[in-house]
Amino acid sequence: MKVLIIEDEKELAKSIVEYLSEEKYLCEVASTFTEAMNKIEVFNYDCILLDITLPDGNGLKILEELKNENKQDGVIIISAKNSVDDKIKGLQLGADDYLTKPFHLSELTARIYSLIRRKHFNNSNIIKQDELEIDLLAKTVSVNNELITLTKKEFDLLIYFIGNKNRVLSKSTLAEHLSGDFADMLDNHDFVYAHVKNLKKKLSDAGCEQYIKTVYGTGYKWEG
Amino acid sequence: MGRMKNLLQKSLKQLTIFAFIVFALSIPSYFLLVDWIWLKELDENNHLIAERIENEFNEQSISDEKLAENIKFWNDIQPVSKIEYAEQPLPENTKYTIRRQNPYSKDEAIDRFRGLKTNIKINNQNYILTIETNVEETAETVAYIAMVTLVFFLILVVGFWILNRRLSKKLWQPFQDTLQKLKSFQLNSQKQINFQETDTIEFAELNATLDKLLQHSISTYKNQKEFTENASHELQTPLAVLKNKVDILLQSDDLTERQYHIAEEMNKALIRSTRINKNLLLLAKIENSQFDSSELIGFGTLVVQSMDGLQAHFKEKNISVGSDISSDVEVKGNSGLIEVLINNLIINAIRHTLPGGAISVMLSTSGFEVRNSGEQVLNPDLLFKRFSRMSANNSGSGLGLSIVQEICKLHGWQVTYSFENNEHIFRVTF
Numbered sequence: 210m211k212v213l214i215i216e217d218e219k220e221l222a223k224s225i226v227e228y229l230s231e232e233k234y235l236c237e238v239a240s241t242f243t244e245a246m247n248k249i250e251v252f253n254y255d256c257i258l259l260d261i262t263l264p265d266g267n268g269l270k271i272l273e274e275l276k277n278e279n280k281q282d283g284v285i286i287i288s289a290k291n292s293v294d295d296k297i298k299g300l301q302l303g304a305d306d307y308l309t310k311p312f313h314l315s316e317l318t319a320r321i322y323s324l325i326r327r328k329h330f331n332n333s334n335i336i337k338q339d340e341l342e343i344d345l346l347a348k349t350v351s352v353n354n355e356l357i358t359l360t361k362k363e364f365d366l367l368i369y370f371i372g373n374k375n376r377v378l379s380k381s382t383l384a385e386h387l388s389g390d391f392a393d394m395l396d397n398h399d400f401v402y403a404h405v406k407n408l409k410k411k412l413s414d415a416g417c418e419q420y421i422k423t424v425y426g427t428g429y430k431w432e433g
Numbered sequence: 434m435g436r437m438k439n440l441l442q443k444s445l446k447q448l449t450i451f452a453f454i455v456f457a458l459s460i461p462s463y464f465l466l467v468d469w470i471w472l473k474e475l476d477e478n479n480h481l482i483a484e485r486i487e488n489e490f491n492e493q494s495i496s497d498e499k500l501a502e503n504i505k506f507w508n509d510i511q512p513v514s515k516i517e518y519a520e521q522p523l524p525e526n527t528k529y530t531i532r533r534q535n536p537y538s539k540d541e542a543i544d545r546f547r548g549l550k551t552n553i554k555i556n557n558q559n560y561i562l563t564i565e566t567n568v569e570e571t572a573e574t575v576a577y578i579a580m581v582t583l584v585f586f587l588i589l590v591v592g593f594w595i596l597n598r599r600l601s602k603k604l605w606q607p608f609q610d611t612l613q614k615l616k617s618f619q620l621n622s623q624k625q626i627n628f629q630e631t632d633t634i635e636f637a638e639l640n641a642t643l644d645k646l647l648q649h650s651i652s653t654y655k656n657q658k659e660f661t662e663n664a665s666h667e668l669q670t671p672l673a674v675l676k677n678k679v680d681i682l683l684q685s686d687d688l689t690e691r692q693y694h695i696a697e698e699m700n701k702a703l704i705r706s707t708r709i710n711k712n713l714l715l716l717a718k719i720e721n722s723q724f725d726s727s728e729l730i731g732f733g734t735l736v737v738q739s740m741d742g743l744q745a746h747f748k749e750k751n752i753s754v755g756s757d758i759s760s761d762v763e764v765k766g767n768s769g770l771i772e773v774l775i776n777n778l779i780i781n782a783i784r785h786t787l788p789g790g791a792i793s794v795m796l797s798t799s800g801f802e803v804r805n806s807g808e809q810v811l812n813p814d815l816l817f818k819r820f821s822r823m824s825a826n827n828s829g830s831g832l833g834l835s836i837v838q839e840i841c842k843l844h845g846w847q848v849t850y851s852f853e854n855n856e857h858i859f860r861v862t863f
Contacts, residue, residue, distance in 0.1 A: 400749055426694075427697065
């Protein structure tokens with residue numbers, strides 16, 4: 210899987226590359242508008258991370274160019290601008306997702322994972338891990354072919370874990386992810402504990418192996 | 434502070450009092466003057482009459498007997514002038530004023546007379562002639578003068594009043610204009626004030642000074658706002674770098690549990706600074722009017738949405754929730770900001786309600802209200818101030834309610850806090 214990171218902030222690009230490289234992703238970095246344009250002309254990527262504010266041009270132009278050439282690369286805008294207008298404009302131009310800086314790398318990984326899954330498995334987007342089967346389109350989960358009912362938050366949490374397999378996810382990172390719009394609630398860590406506990410229980414009750422492991426006392430990790 | 438009066442009214446009062454004193458003083462002065470003229474003229478008149486009488490008698494060239502007879506007859510028909518024989522002439526003429534019955538009036542009427550006693554010579558004999566001429570009564574003169582003065586005084590006061598009204602409209606118009614513009618001026622509205630041109634030096638100076646002051650305030654305010662926005666914006670990138678480095682650190686295989694906890698604490702602090710920074714940026718953007726607030730929004734839908742999203746949090750703290758949401762409330766505004774407003778108020782309530790407490794959310798056409806159970810009244814002066822936390826639980830960004838207030842300001846609403854029956858009530862009035 211090839212990922213292009215269009216980001217002028219070197220340290221940020223470096224961190225993303227380091228984090229993503231542990232997965233099967235092949236990362237390339239473009240730190241200027243021109244460099245990025247050159248790259249997208251020649252190569253195809255599974256996912257492009259696009260910073261809008263570049264020193265020599267507007268990232269939205271790159272997005273326009275991609276769409277004009279009918280390229281199928283998935284695009285996630287990563288921007289320091291939390292402006293609603295930019296978000297709407299970006300999504301209208303055909304970006305697949307929008308992430309505001311600063312973000313957790315685990316959040317980014319989960320988004321890239323979902324995006325690539327969507328792009329590659331249009332019709333039957335099903336994730337399988339032994340007895341566990343997740344249908345991303347229908348948003349259903351089954352263990353040993355038996356459907357189990359998860360709440361919206363629990364399903365969301367499960368996908369987040371799957372998108373960050375074998376990664377340590379700290380409680381505060383999970384809290385930030387689960388809070389979403391209600392960012393001001395994220396200091397409530399018991400909330401995360403309760404959701405993870407419920408998810409674990411539902412999965413194990415259905416006969417699923419315990420993939421969610423507790424690490425360092427308070428962190429979690431999906432093993433698989 | 435007493436009753437407020439405008440400047441011209443105040444000066445009008447003083448002027449009226451002054452005019453009254455002047456007019457009042459003028460009455461005795463005029464009287465004395467008129468009376469003096471009266472008497473002087475009458476004295477002259479009496480002299481002329483005396484001379485005429487003397488001449489007329491002498492021109493007759495009649496015998497002494499006939500003269501005595503004529504004088505007697507004269508004295509009979511002229512009660513106001515008497516001719517009396519005198520051995521010796523008076524050493525000098527005497528003038529006097531007397532009040533007595535007017536001999537020509539049938540009614541009883543005491544009148545004032547000016548008299549002259551003078552020597553005349555008829556047929557070389559000495560006579561003393563007394564002439565008395567009716568002169569206007571003192572009281573009457575005073576009354577007439579006072580009356581005229583009063584009329585003029587009234588004309589003056591009415592004139593003052595009319596002029597005053599005209600002046601306050603015309604003369605003070607530039608001042609009123611400046612005042613109105615200052616009243617409607619808002620520092621954060623980005624609108625410049627243009628004062629009216631005036632040819633009055635004082636007003637022109639006032640306007641110039643105000644203009645300078647306002648320009649300074651506007652630019653200071655603008656710089657400050659831009660600074661906040663730029664600073665928050667600039668902080669995003671280093672925060673992002675830090676956050677990602679911690680993320681990577683957390684994935685290290687050889688991390689000890691102690692190191693993990695340190696990294697997680699750093700993570701928490703970073704998440705919080707990120708949140709504060711985002712909120713500061715949001716505040717700056719609202720203040721810089723970067724939001725369009727003209728869409729028509731179903732407020733009720735947003736409230737229901739927010740409450741659904743927070744259901745888990747209500748449950749987790751065992752908070753009982755009551756709601757009375759009228760679904761047809763539509764407002765003009767920015768949906769993103771209104772969502773933030775609703776979320777901030779409800780989240781605030783959840784955070785500060787003890788487990789097992791109660792929250793109620795109400796929406797009507799007149800306003801939006803969030804109540805939560807509490808024990809102590811909060812200081813409403815500090816509540817909406819930035820970074821002034823009310824509780825020891827300082828995990829919030831300290832900006833939630835400031836943001837609520839700014840959003841209300843942008844939409845022309847009012848947010849108020851009250852404490853009734855052990856309930857904190859936050860009310861947004863549309």
